[in-house]
Structure formats: C-alpha cells, structure tokens
Amino acid sequence: MAFISSGYNPKKPMENRITDIGPRKYDEFYPPVIAKNKGKWLYHEILEPGILVHVGESGDKVYTIRVGGCRFMSVTHLREINEIADKYCDGYLRFTTRNNIEFMTDKEENVKPMKEDLLSRKFAGGSYKFPIGGTGAGVTNIVHTQGWIHCHTPATDASGTVKATMDVLFDQFTDMKLPAKLRVSMACCLNMCGAVHCSDIAILGYHRKPPMIDHEYIDKMCEIPLAIAACPTAAIKPTKIEIEGKELKTVSVKEEKCMFCGNCYTMCPSMPLADDVGDGIVLMAGGKISNRRDAPKFSKVVVAFIPNEQPRWPTMTATIKRMIEAYSKDANKYERLGQWAERIGWERFFEKCELEFTHHLIDDFRDPAYYTWRQTTNFKF
Amino acid sequence: METIEYMGKTFSVDEDGFIDDFNNWCPEWEQWVKTVEGIEEINDEHRKLVTVLRDYYEKNGIAPMVRILSKVTGFKLKHIYELYPSGPGKGACKMAGLPKPTGCV
Ligand code: HEM
Ligand code: HEM
Ligand code: SF4
Ligand code: SF4
Numbered sequence: 001m002a003f004i005s006s007g008y009n010p011k012k013p014m015e016n017r018i019t020d021i022g023p024r025k026y027d028e029f030y031p032p033v034i035a036k037n038k039g040k041w042l043y044h045e046i047l048e049p050g051i052l053v054h055v056g057e058s059g060d061k062v063y064t065i066r067v068g069g070c071r072f073m074s075v076t077h078l079r080e081i082n083e084i085a086d087k088y089c090d091g092y093l094r095f096t097t098r099n100n101i102e103f104m105t106d107k108e109e110n111v112k113p114m115k116e117d118l119l120s121r122k123f124a125g126g127s128y129k130f131p132i133g134g135t136g137a138g139v140t141n142i143v144h145t146q147g148w149i150h151c152h153t154p155a156t157d158a159s160g161t162v163k164a165t166m167d168v169l170f171d172q173f174t175d176m177k178l179p180a181k182l183r184v185s186m187a188c189c190l191n192m193c194g195a196v197h198c199s200d201i202a203i204l205g206y207h208r209k210p211p212m213i214d215h216e217y218i219d220k221m222c223e224i225p226l227a228i229a230a231c232p233t234a235a236i237k238p239t240k241i242e243i244e245g246k247e248l249k250t251v252s253v254k255e256e257k258c259m260f261c262g263n264c265y266t267m268c269p270s271m272p273l274a275d276d277v278g279d280g281i282v283l284m285a286g287g288k289i290s291n292r293r294d295a296p297k298f299s300k301v302v303v304a305f306i307p308n309e310q311p312r313w314p315t316m317t318a319t320i321k322r323m324i325e326a327y328s329k330d331a332n333k334y335e336r337l338g339q340w341a342e343r344i345g346w347e348r349f350f351e352k353c354e355l356e357f358t359h360h361l362i363d364d365f366r367d368p369a370y371y372t373w374r375q376t377t378n379f380k381f
Numbered sequence: 382m383e384t385i386e387y388m389g390k391t392f393s394v395d396e397d398g399f400i401d402d403f404n405n406w407c408p409e410w411e412q413w414v415k416t417v418e419g420i421e422e423i424n425d426e427h428r429k430l431v432t433v434l435r436d437y438y439e440k441n442g443i444a445p446m447v448r449i450l451s452k453v454t455g456f457k458l459k460h461i462y463e464l465y466p467s468g469p470g471k472g473a474c475k476m477a478g479l480p481k482p483t484g485c486v
Contacts, residue, residue: 013419014466191485220402221480223443267483 031092033062033106049176050132051111063111064104067118067130068141068166068173071099072149072159080121080129088114098141098183100134136176139169139324143195144186147205153262154188155205155279156308161316162186165203168317172324179331179340182324183288189262195289200337201320202284202299207260209278210253214270215241219249222268227251230263232365281306281316285323285349286338297338302350304360319355326352345380387413397471399481403438406478414476419466427464427476429454434477444470444479 009015027035037056044054052064081101085093088110094102103114118130134140142165145151147158165184172178185199189207196202218224228236228251235257241250251271253264260278264271283306287299302323306316323337330352331340341349350357363369382393382401388409393401398417400406411431415423433453437445447469451458458469465472470482 222483223438223480225442226483266485269483 029092029094031062031090031104031106033060034104036060037062046136046176049138049174050135051115052135060106061108062104062106063108064102065111065114065118065132066096066100066102066134067132068128068134069095069099069101070159070163071141071144077129084114084118084130087117096134096141098134098143100141101130131170131174133174137178137180137182138174138176139172139178139182139184141173142166142184142186142203143199145188145193147188151188153191153266153274155207155262155274156188156203156281157310158186158188160310161203161281161313164311164313164317165320168321169324178324178328180334180336182327182337184320191266196284196287197298198287198289198296199299200285200288201323202287203316203320204282204284205279206282206305207262207273207275207279208305209260209273209275210235210255210258211262211265211271211273213251213253214272215248215250216243218251218268218270221270224249224251224268227264227268227271230267231258232261232263233257233259236264277307280308281313283316283319283323286341288336288338293334294339299338300346301361302353302355304358323353323355326354347380385413395481397481399475400478403478403480406435410478411476418472418475420464420472426456426460430456430461430464430469430473431477434473434479438477438479444474444482 007016030038037058037060040057042055042057044052046052047063050066052066054062054064056062081093082091085091085103088107089103089105092104094104096102103118105111105114115132118132119128121129123129142162144158144162145154147154147156147160149157149159165186166173169184172182182201183195183199184201184203185195186203187194187196188205190204192204196204214221218227224238228238230236235254236251237254239250239252241248253271260273262273265273281303282301283303284299285302287297289296303319306313306319309315327337327340330344331337335343344352349355363372382395385392385394390407390409392405392410392413395401398414400410411423414420420427430450433450434444437443437449437453445453447458450456450461450469450473454461456464461469461473465476467475470486474482
C-alpha cells in the first residue's frame, strides 16, 4: 500500500506532539449498572461454570459471562467480540487479569441467548471462539508470553505450548470440580515474564547449552562489562583473541560454571545460545499468590527437562495432566496444589504424580540452597 | 548491514540505525544522526553529551547510567529529552556512536 500520512510531520517531529496523557480513565467504560452500584455490592454467586451474578445493595444484579481468550488476537476477532457486546451488553465488555473476556449485562433475559450464541461460534478449524468457563475451582486461562512469535530470547514457544495444554485441560476450564482453583502459567525463558514463579503449575522454557561467542563482533556490538556482570555464576571473564592478525577484545565462558540462563545474551547480542535439541521445558508446581489460609508461595521445579515437541508437546501435556489428576484425587477441599504437596510432603507428591526425582531438582544456588535441604528426621519412606 | 552515504562518508548501520563500530564514528556521523533523530541544529549542549558519552565508553567499556550522565553533564533528564527527543539511549548514544542499548528495553 502506498504511504498514507496520519498528519505527523517528520520534518517537525515535536510540532503538535501530544504526550503524557496516560490511559483513558477506567470509569469512562463502566456499564451503567456497574457505575451505579460501584462500592455497594452485597454478594455474588457463581451460577454455573463461567457465569457469575453480583447483587448490589440497591437490589440491582449484574450477570457476567466469562469466556476464554487466546490473548494473541486479530482485529477481526476483537471486532467480533465488540459485535457480541453490542448485541447483548449495550456495547460494554472487559478483559480479566488472566486475559479472559467478560461480557456483563443487567438483563437476565440476555444471559441464555448470549450463552447459546457464544458457544455456537467456532473457527473454521473447529475450535470454540468463545468457550465459557474459567470460574471457581477449575483451570482458567494460562498466563503466557511471546515465544517464537516475537521475542529473541525464548527457549520454547508460548502460544503453541498454551494451546496444546488448554486443549488437554479443556474440561477443567468449563467445569469447577477441582479441590481449589488451579493456575497454570507459562514463560518461554527464565526471565519469567508473567506468573510462572507463583503458579500452581508452571511451564518454563529452558536451555541446556552454554552461549556461543561471536568473537569478531562482540566488542563492537556489546558493552562487555555488562555481559560479565549479567552472569549469576560469574562464568564470564574478559579476554583477548587474535583473529586475522588483529587483537580483539572478547570474553570467555567457563562452561562448567554456566547454567544456561541466557542473561548474557540478553545484554549482548554476540552470545546467542538457543539450540533446537538443547532447548526444552521445565515444569514447576506449588506456587500461589493469594494469602488465603497460608502465605503466598513460589513454585518449585518438579520436572527438570522435557524436550520441545512442537506442535503439540505431548510429553509435557501428559505430565501436567498427570499432576492435576493426582492433585484432584487426593487434595482436600480448598487446598491449593502447593498446600497439598506441603501437607503430604514432597516425597509423596513425586510418588503420587509419578514424577522422577533427579539431582537437578536439588537447589545448589548460593547460601539459600541449604535451607531447601531437609534438616530433620521427619520423612516418609 | 545497511550502508549509508552521507557528506562523502560511508557508514554501516543496523536496522535501528546504530553504527557498526564505535571507532567508525566521525563528525559527519553526528550530522547524519541529527537528520533522523528530530534534532534541528547540533549545539554545544548536544556536543557535551556526545563527548561525555564517548569518554565514558572509552574509559569503562559501557554507557553511563542515566543518573551518572545527568550528574556529569549537569543536565536533568527532562533537558536531555529536550536536546534528544528520542532520549539518552536511542538519541544521544546513537549520535555518540555507542553500541545499541540491550536488555529488556
Ligand atoms: C461486596 C462485593 C464483593 C465481594 C465481597 C466479592 C467477593 C469475592 C470473592 C470472595 C471472590 C473469590 C471467589 C473464589 O474465587 O473462590 C470473588 C471472585 C470474583 N469476583 Fe467478586 N466480590 C464482590 C464484588 C465484585 C464485583 C462488583 C465484581 C465485578 C463485576 C466482581 C468480580 C469477581 C470476579 C470476576 C471473581 C473471580 C471469580 C472466579 O474466578 O472464580 N466481584 N469475589
Ligand atoms: C472478605 C474479603 C475476601 C475474601 C473472603 C476473599 C476470598 C478469596 C478466596 C477464597 C480466594 C481463592 C484463593 C485461593 O484459592 O487460593 C481469593 C482469591 C483472590 N482474591 Fe480474595 N478475598 C477477599 C478480599 C480480596 C480483596 C480485597 C482483594 C483485592 C484487593 C482480593 C483479591 C484476590 C485475588 C487477586 C485472588 C486470586 C488469587 C489467585 O489467583 O491465586 N481478595 N479470594
Ligand atoms: S519469558 Fe523470556 S523469552 Fe519469553 S517473552 Fe519474556 S523475555 Fe522473552
Ligand atoms: S548463560 Fe547465564 S550462566 Fe551461562 S555464561 Fe551466560 S549469564 Fe552466565
């Protein structure tokens, strides 16, 4: 398409420039019933999976239908979401903190037709466009990252692993039969953009090979002291190398000390480490962020490595399913996965989930590693 | 790498317009960056920032933190943006011939 100006003048970039106006204020987009009852809600009920009703002091009710979203969406899809909101919700809608979509209406008579309409919409390939669910004690949307769609540091893909996992856990999205809610999150490298460190189950992209060093370019592309300081295990040191008779500044990596975090590549483009067979997935489990019953927890590594098996990651999804089934069968009501694992003991967790315990799972990072070992005779055979 | 011809000089640049090598910097490069970074005329304050950045990089092998840049030049961040509308990284470091900023930028 030929160039079409928005009115911006590249010769005078600062002229008519609008800046620091921030986001639109949230209350501009409140449905009238929400604006009217704000701060005056009495109680709520989950009517069925994916459908909530909130009742205000005034007696007003608002019905919410929550539907799954794939997060990475086309404008065509957003327009279809708008069309639905126009049809049933006077044009109002919202997105949740886990990237589900919520359609709200104060008209009870709209709920049934909206539900039927949402479930009737499918993509040409057969997937539901707007599956209803994600409430209560089930599995809701997977918080995830960029993967091979857009980032340059991933060790796995985000959208692909997430679609494969949600397909396997779909019944848990549309139902509420687990002991408590179960949050699954995914991050494609251990920068952990998102929530993997505090989720019931977490999928994490992982490398297993040290970086390659592009000696010829490193001093031109990189601020070498930053690459050195990026390393958590001090595996990198500055050095010199001779290429074609010229002495160049570069770095050397002590491979026995490198644990493939990829931080040096983040700081220095001349230290790439992605590798098709080296890279794969780590699974973590037992994290939560709420304060309900006990304090928030970090998730812990429970599977050290699963290969990348695109496009469907069958080993990974089967392992996740096995953990959720064991938890579902064994945990008490209201018990989050991490609370269950701590109550029965991690040795039992590995047994019940049929996970192999390998030396990789034993913390060896600095002084705090010691506190993760067991300084007691209390354990089960 | 793209090549740019400007005022009789040839520069290799990456897709974001950063120069390939700190040592290939020259005053003509400044003039070229001026045209792409929304700067009308290069004045003494622009030059002061470039000089400080180049000295610091030569001495330390890294670009200074923003607070160091402010402290050494005496320019508040707001003023640095007035001089370089794209900011100290994309604007001033580019003009000074420093490597492109990395990390989660
Ligand atoms: C007096 C006012 C309210 C109280 C006391 C309240 C209380 C709660 C509680 C305790 C939960 C957690 C239930 C669970 O996940 O097991 C919850 C969930 C939720 N509430 Fe409310 N709520 C109120 C008003 C609202 C309003 C006005 C909205 C939005 C219209 C809202 C939206 C939600 C949503 C989306 C959830 C998550 C449901 C789920 O994921 O299962 N709440 N609420
Ligand atoms: C009477 C007050 C409240 C009650 C009884 C309540 C109860 C609950 C319960 C039972 C859960 C499920 C927790 C779990 O399964 O681990 C929950 C989750 C949550 N609550 Fe509350 N809550 C209250 C107030 C609040 C308030 C004031 C906020 C925010 C300011 C809040 C934010 C949340 C969030 C974000 C979650 C989801 C946590 C997660 O995904 O793990 N709650 N709440
Ligand atoms: S988790 Fe890592 S690879 Fe994924 S988006 Fe974040 S920084 Fe990029
Ligand atoms: S990958 Fe991580 S551990 Fe290995 S050298 Fe780079 S920064 Fe250090």
